[in-house]
Amino acid sequence: MTVDPAHKISPEPVRDTLSDHLLTPDNxxxxxxxxxxxxxxTIGSTSRAEIDLGATTLARLARAYEIPxxxxxxGVGMGVNEGTVPELARELASVPEIDRTGVNSWEDADFRAAxxxxxRKKIVMAGLWTEVCLAFPxxxxxxxxxxxxxxIDAVGGVSPVSHATAIERMVQAGAQPITSIAxxxxxxxxxxxxxADRFRVIINDYFRRKRDIGASE
Numbered sequence: 001m002t003v004d005p006a007h008k009i010s011p012e013p014v015r016d017t018l019s020d021h022l023l024t025p026d027n028x029x030x031x032x033x034x035x036x037x038x039x040x041x042t043i044g045s046t047s048r049a050e051i052d053l054g055a056t057t058l059a060r061l062a063r064a065y066e067i068p069x070x071x072x073x074x075g076v077g078m079g080v081n082e083g084t085v086p087e088l089a090r091e092l093a094s095v096p097e098i099d100r101t102g103v104n105s106w107e108d109a110d111f112r113a114a115x116x117x118x119x120r121k122k123i124v125m126a127g128l129w130t131e132v133c134l135a136f137p138x139x140x141x142x143x144x145x146x147x148x149x150x151x152i153d154a155v156g157g158v159s160p161v162s163h164a165t166a167i168e169r170m171v172q173a174g175a176q177p178i179t180s181i182a183x184x185x186x187x188x189x190x191x192x193x194x195x196a197d198r199f200r201v202i203i204n205d206y207f208r209r210k211r212d213i214g215a216s217e
Contacts, residue, residue, distance in 0.1 A: 011192035023149070023178075023186045025065035029118040030058060032154075033072045033105050033127030033134065035088045038081050043128065043156040045163035049213045051128070052087050054154030057180040057206050058126060059091035064198040065187050068118035072098045072105050074133070104136035106144075115141075122147045124183060126154040131166035142174045153179045181206060 017026040035055060040048050062069045071092050075081035076099045083089065083097055100108040105127075115123065123146050127134035134155055138148045150170055157163030167177060178186075181203060188199035 009192060011190040014189075014193075022189075023122060023124065023183065024189075025067055025187055027120060028122035028124050028149075029068040029070065029115065029120040030062040031070045031072075031105075031115070031123055031125040031127075031137075032059065032084075032088065032092070033125070033137070034074050035084050035128060036073055036076075036081050037085060038075075039128035039133070040085065042158055044159045045130070045156045047213075049216075051154060051156050052085075053206065053209055053213065054151060054180045055088055055126060056091050057202060058124070058151050058154050058183065059088060060202050060205075061180070061184045061187060061199075063091065064202060067124075067187075068120060069095050070098065070111070070114045070118070071095045072100060072108075072111055074100045074103065077101075103132050104140065105133070106137040106140040111137075115146075121145065122149065124149045124151060124178065126151040128156060129162070129166075130155045130157040131162045135166045135170055138170050138175050139173050148175045149178045149183070150175050151180055151183065152177050153181075 017024040020027060032055065043051065069092065071084060073081065073083055076083050078101060098108070098110050098114055100111060102108060105111045123141060125134065125138060125148055134150055138150060141148050150167065152167065157166060171177060184199045184202055188196055190196065
């Protein structure tokens, strides 16, 4: 029997959301590290607008799908850095900042405890810079048995070479690169699901903002 594609309006069955090898709202956590003015000021691999687009989209997805989220900063308590930039802080208003003194988040006991408290092994992570604040905890967490998904369109390095080299290093260690919109598609999975509007709102705003960035360049 041939099914008329025009009449296909029901979603496929939902796979087990805990054991799925792909990312689901129930099997992953989101981590954002060092989105601070001082870090942005030294990025040379991409524009701040592009990073903000990816990072805020990531944060919106985490909030929309109620995914455990960890937010960390460095040097705020020491008085040398400001906290998370307002654009991102607004999206993560209910998420406490974990301040550190070291560049490798995984070496901070409070950060490790926050990750462990999520109970998740799939970690969708972004941080500034790519080659330090993202790469170092990624390498450590992979060794600890986590699956790490660096969000490439939400990060940047001090130069294109530094950024690209860090991605290569993480991938060689076992990281699985992803982008913010790919992450959203993986969470949503099917346009016919009742909760697809969570992603539909975010992706429509993403492409509106993307067009604005292109128009301003």
